[in-house]
Amino acid sequence: MLKLFRATAILEGISYLLLFGLTMPLKYWADILEPxxxxxxxxxxxxxxxxxxxxxxxxxxxxxxxxxxxxxxxxLLPFGTFYADKKYLSDL
Incomplete structure (x- = not known):
């Protein structure tokens, strides 16, 4: 369960950064909706x-x-799941 939780935390953090750091600017500045x-x-x-x-x-x-x-x-916070993984999950 720990490996699944850590993997999900990392993937969720990456998807958050991709969404707001890459695809939202593409959507609103370049009018590219699909990504x-x-x-x-x-x-x-x-x-x-x-x-x-x-x-x-x-x-x-x-x-x-x-x-x-x-x-x-x-x-809910950018880089938050990376922090949670490091602080609460990596030492288990």
Whole structure:
């Protein structure tokens, strides 16, 4: 479960950066819509997957709700999942 959670965290972080750093500018500045659609769907799936896995992982480890909230907020911030992976998941 830990490997799956870490992989999802990294992929979710990459998709977030691609979405807002690459495909959104392409959509609004160059009027190229397709990359934003593909990356947007992928990011949505990864975001939901990350949230569910974080919830299950915290429940299995009997971590506090505070730690879950930190992990969830990390998914909302650029580079947040990379920080969460380094701080909370890499030492397990």
């Amino acid at each position: 934003n659609k593909v990356v947007g769907y992928a990011h949505g799936v990864l975001f939901i997957t990350y949230g569910i896995i974080a919830l299950v992982f915290c429940w299995q480890r009997k971590w506090s709700i505070k730690r879950f909230i930190i992990l969830f907020i990390a998914s």
